[in-house]
Amino acid sequence: MDGLSSAASVIAVIQLTGGLVKLCGGYIQEVGNAREEILTLQRAITGLQDTLQDLQNNLQENKAKGLSTSSRLPSNITACLSDLQALEARLDPGKGKTLMRKMGLRALKWPLKHTEVEGLTQNLERYKSLFLLSLQVDQTSLMISLAQNTDRINQYIDLGKLEGAIDAGFESFSDRDEVECLPGTRTELLREITEWAFSPSSKSMFWLQGMAGTGKSTISRTVARSAKNRNHLGASFFFKRGEADRGNAKKFFPTLTRQLILWKPELRAGVQKALNDDPDITLKSLREQFEKLLLQPLLGLDQRDQLPQNTVIVIDALDECEHDQDVQNIIRLLSRLQEVKSLCLQVFLTSRPELPISLGFSEIGNHVYRDLALHEIPEEVTEHDIQLFLQHQFMKIQHDRKVPQDWPGDNIIQELVRVSVPLFISAATVCRYIENPKWEPRLRLAELLKNQAKYVSKMDKTYLPILTRLLDNQESDEREQQQLLQEFQDIIGVIILLAVPLSVNTLSPFLEIEVDQISNRLDFFRSVLNIPNNENQPVRILHLSFPEFLVQTTTKFRVDAPTKHKDVAKSCLRTMRRLLQRDICNLADPGARRAEINSLDIHQCLPSELQYSCQYWVHHLKNSHALSSDIEAVRLFLQKHFLHWMEAMSLLGLISEMMGMLDILRTMVSSGRLSI
Template structure:
């Protein structure tokens, strides 16, 4: 039984680890690949095996050599020998253009899978890593390496195991895409020697290309040994090639019954001379001669005869093979031209493909029969790998064949730019023929990509279409001349742009699209066509805005993408016919794209700081979730997650060369990170308070840190040593910055001053006084002559660094200025404030240049990227300027009221979405709003301790009801509208005459905040629920306390009377609902079942049912007579308000309508009433009939919402109110 469980557990782990199966040394695809002939490479192989088995040798053996020198053959031989001796732990053979073998995406998961087979005790560590982070396999290389390999290996050291020798073989690292991935792999692998219980050795081969050479130079201190194959004495290589040829010719003679004296030592030596130093050349010659269709003697003679004609070794190797294609004495000139054309059409395409295609895929791509392609390719088996299965890819055996064809001056020359242009045309044609909306027939617009099985992808997106979608722009770029193809590209984009985005999203490649469009716009097309340039610019903005949701739910490019696109967006205009027909009133959107390029989501708490790398390719963000994240600024993709701090990350900064990142935290430390690998370089300890700010000197040798301990410290970044302690401030140091020459350091403090320090001596140079609030940010201009400071006094000041004199005071912000930064030329200064605005200033005049609405540092857990050039296009958001706290519909649904933290209430026309009235008068946030039953009055309760009554027709203030001494949390009208009740944080309830505004009663008795109030149907009783855990019943005529209902163990958040007034229901933070007898105060029922606080309660019209809404995201229906649970309805959101429909067949909630007749524990898919269920799902989706249909971008996610029939109102943190009306 234990073994069975272990096998199942192991299988479950393997299922979660992606595997580049073809990358193993003994993969089926490489079944014909040879190993070193016995007797060849003997010295080298012996040296490698001795290194592998010796406990004192260096961790890595790097075997480097030029193309064709036999590296892969040696790797296979080494791997085979190690496997035979049970010392091979894992292998990965890279091969460019071979899908998973051509990149590092599955490199570490593949190694981990193999290591677990050799070292079974690794499974628990790997299982824990996958359990803790199920998405680890899609994270950065560093995170994959640490969590899947390094940490599980280090955990084994705790078990006291005997050291075990294990070797990893990595072949052809130079064929891994992306130079940075290659360098990261080289940096990370030496860290494996930290593991002591497993003595790992890594045997690695590659060409000696620059990125790899640089990578190894960077790990010189970690220890590796290398050997260059092409530097092995030529005589040794000659001997081995000679032995190889002798062996292959002996097999040819035996197989074909040829005389033993053929071909003779002289011929063998000639072939050796031609081949050295490339084993690939000798192997190619042998494959050519071995062809079963021809006489070997004739083939060899042909090679020997022709070799003198050619200068290039590649000519000598490949041209005779190609010439055989035309060697048919019976064919005429036209037939030979036809053969050459077929060669160009088939082989010419194959050698330039970015990823190999099968014969069947090539047939559909090229429009040539599969049999015809197969027959033609049979002539090239010595240079191409042609599998028997026509669904397997055709591959080049060696890149030198492609190099020969594109560089050769022969009739077989492939005109590379011209051929790329042809392939690009084929890609466009393939996409035009196949791409369409919902290509996988998913039907539901909210279907997640992860729920689309690979079989559907293969069925609806065949390989030739996948290839075309991914590489069409690559081939356009390589064609170098697009003068005659621009119109074709424009027509394709105008018809199929969204279809292409959908396909790329389904393939998990949407993050590549931004770079592709940028390449198309800047490199390929230039400024040749303003129409297509405008389209591509708009398309790029569209993708940046929707990248995340397209990756999650591809069909949302047609829905959320278009619905929330600006009104003048080219994409919205071109594809307006794709707008969802089930929306009949669309939300108000901006006129044009704003300066915000994208909102990057990923942090789980507020983002406190952001910084760009010097080259602009990376963005670092520090968050209250204790992590630093590195993002690709072009795509918004997450590159690294830097974990280690035990407190909020308050500040981040890059070194000038971009190789280091510093972070300061509330854990009192600063940390230095390697940006390429994400590895922690230094932990700088010494401060006794939060580290609020960090900054590098220009040369990167010093780091400054400012802290709540009132001290600035200077650190040596190489050693982590403390260089200077700068004392003088009398308050927290919120910001630090070096002058460009590194001689000065500026520090801004809570003591309202800026100080300038000499970095060499630590001496104080200047104290800059003038701010009336704490200094939150400082920055030097590029020439060091100006210093900018931003303060909580809402101003920015510019100072002369030489004299300390004040140059400009920049006023305009209405909140604390948290950040300042100069443009590179020093002419502009950007300032970011708590007023949610970024402003751009002219440093010479102090004039305001741009206003960008919405802050860069976000409390919505996002990071936002802005385009400063288009800041002027930003529209002022009409409506509230603060978060919307509450919304409510009038009874007839014609009006919506919203209350906001901007101290206003607003009335909106639900038919048009237009703002009807702005109800100004409150001086504090509006917490609650309620309409009278006839809709003529609106009551608003506020933090300013007042209640105000407004005329909904005119917006005029009717009454200001004063008397409360704390925030007003809840308001409710009596049924006849004559009384208004208000519950407050002053622990009282007050009853007001709505006609006169007079205070009728002050109901005192609660000992804590009053959260909810409700009138009985006849208006004679009022119930109030409080944080003191009680419900109280009051006589509205006398104000007398009738009953105190005790029993709840948590705050009472909702109360409701039954229609006949005999029962009262109360919902509490103790997760229960209680039913009380209003006459006696006796507890009738305790309704238990919710797993979260109960936020709302309501009786059915006949009083037989009670509904309760909870933070557990369910609504429960109870029998009021028995207390029995009747039905549980899942909501995917918190129901804060609910009521029964008139006929009782469904519930009306703040999230939507719920069918209560179906008996299903979900929103009904076959509703029995005219209104399907519409609700907000997890704050991110609009859900209809139980299906997610429309994703809400961050700017449109509601802080509160209300639904009235077919109309959805969303109140936003920005102060805006949005309306969507649906066809039901």
């Protein structure tokens, strides 16, 4: 009898044992004086049933491998089936007994004597032992055969020697609560990434860059899930600052190699050779680890005239890897995976747009990678996705907390969308605050809308790591750290309080700080500021929660808003004193109408820093805690330059705005805040 026939016979016996277990159960309910004997027999039948199920699974899974021992069991299976059928005939009370029970007559009687139960139990145990032994023999044979077919057993890699970073891979236990993209969101972006991953003509790397809180890691997990579902996820590494080996590059390449071996077992021999040749390879430089553990084994794979298999490697949050040089080395080394021809290796990498990463990609050249900036996706697309996310989260809160379905209403959702765009982390922070099980969600939402400072305080997990990196350099002394903090206040502290964004080339004369010094300091804040490559374009804040956080935080990065407004007002007054003059545009006709003057001439004669100063010096003065010395500077400015200021405002077409500024000054004088 072949394996298939044996499996069919075993199934018949399994079905019969199931019926016998039910029959015994019926007797237990109806017959009280033989309960222990019935339970003993039922347990013996159940034990046989479990063994037969294991035997059937083994026959089914390995039907093509010729299980020698199990294939010689037909006679034993037939004998077992016959004995069980005889037992069924003894135990089945028949239709007559069923009719008696329906009429209320408890006539069911246990048909077996004590000695018969003992004999049957022993016989069933004998069959169980026989089948179990056969199962163990065949499984041992399969294991030996498998070991012999793995190139030689002494080539087997002990993956323990290839120690990876704990929980760095996709679906790790520590990230079990992290979410993926909600269906219906990021649709165009995910489609674009999928096309890149599976197109034979794609560049080998995809750099998804985005500022803090724009949802990069959520997208990474979604890309990893999609690749895994298609059986194309080769490896992944999710960096996380401050979490042991996930915060540095020490075990980066061993982790990727370990995962790729599990996905592509043919890599074992090449990696084993590397470990044999240099047992300390995992302690060597990143370049040596990459070349010997990853690149050379991959190059050694036999293509066998087959089309290369698409293999996606997901690297998330590279900016959270310590040591800038390691970050640049990782980018440079990963770009060399395009040398591998046996696999089509596609590296999907996410990070904030920080300087070391930008330098790393500029070094390898754009022929190797393509990039996409999340913060440059059209705002209406991001609004749509954040709205879907908020609607989904509030529906979940409604269900979990028994809140009315019309809560919170479309208007509130739209308001939350408005304050969140473009940060998904902002929307997620709002939802986490509201769904806290210790508090009533409707009250939490009302409290949040009334006092948004509560929400801003929750953003410290997003912003503090970025700010802390400014002082990360272990080699800097206390004096240098104080200088960095002062430059932070002088540059970032001003940018967050400006009435309108200014360019680096405008900030330089306005703050009296060199362009290179400003640019160098701004490079640390590309995750929270939109810094264009063109120094004539304005530097913009990504999200209003950043300046609000800096104004409210109690850390060393706190910006004292009134004091800083006073500093900016001083810069405005200094700029106007330096640049304002009579007939600033050198007009041939002092009585010329504004419409007759070339706007290019106006902007040339009134540079951007002067235009800003003329328009907003009162705004900053109003928001400052002006002292008597500051008020004296205002009085002297107005005495000497009032008409010059009026001329400049007229040229800018802002006379009506100037009247409003004078009203503010009058109010400040009447309230005692200003004495002119």
